[in-house]
Amino acid sequence: MSEQNLLLVDDDKVFVDVMARALEKRGFKISCANGVDEAEILLSKQVFQKALVDLKMEGRSGLSLIELLQAKQPKCRVIMLTGYSSIATAVEAMRLGAYNYLCKPASIKEVLAAFDTQVSADVDVPDNPPSVERVEWEHIQKVLAENDGNVSATARALGMHRRTLQRKLLKKPVRQ
Structure with a gap:
């Protein structure tokens, strides 16, 4: 190069x-x-x-x-x-x-x-994008998976208290 x-x-x-x-x-x-x-x-x-x-x-x-x-x-x-x-x-x-x-x-x-890899500017934005709560839930699940299910490490990565994260994880997934 x-x-x-x-x-x-x-x-x-x-x-x-x-x-x-x-x-x-x-x-x-x-x-x-x-x-x-x-x-x-x-x-x-x-x-x-x-x-x-x-x-x-x-x-x-x-x-x-x-x-x-x-x-x-x-x-x-x-x-x-x-x-x-x-x-x-x-x-x-x-x-x-x-x-x-x-x-x-x-x-x-x-x-x-x-x-x-060029990304096209002609992105179709959905008429009903996911709610903020759903996006948060998916992000928490992604970070949790990246930390092999370790709640303490995930809480640190997300910048939140471990108990707060545990409460969020006890809730059912938010619907699309």
Whole structure:
């Protein structure tokens, strides 16, 4: 792989350090920014083939950076990365020109695969999306499975008290 310039924009310094090292090992030349304002400065100095942009940061949203990247460097493949995923933000990111959309935490393999697989902006949003309670239930079940059924580890991963999680698990699944 020839060296490609990649713009990494996220306000989580630890994530940026880890991801930048992993991407550099795979042949990318990384430029990092803590927010949209810093990224704008880098865009005026350099051409990027790829960009990994966080959605929620201090100041302006990563969505505004997608628009800016599309205007200044339309060939740049932008991956929107977020810990606050929703169908609405995914669709909005795609409509603004993002190449793909990933939810945190994302591994380096997932990031690299996302740069190779374009997601269509023509997403059919269901007329009756699942309720917030149903989405919460499914997320808890997913995290519980990732932690091999360990309630304490799942509670830590979800950032909630173990007893609160136990109460939620005792309830029946919420209907679609």
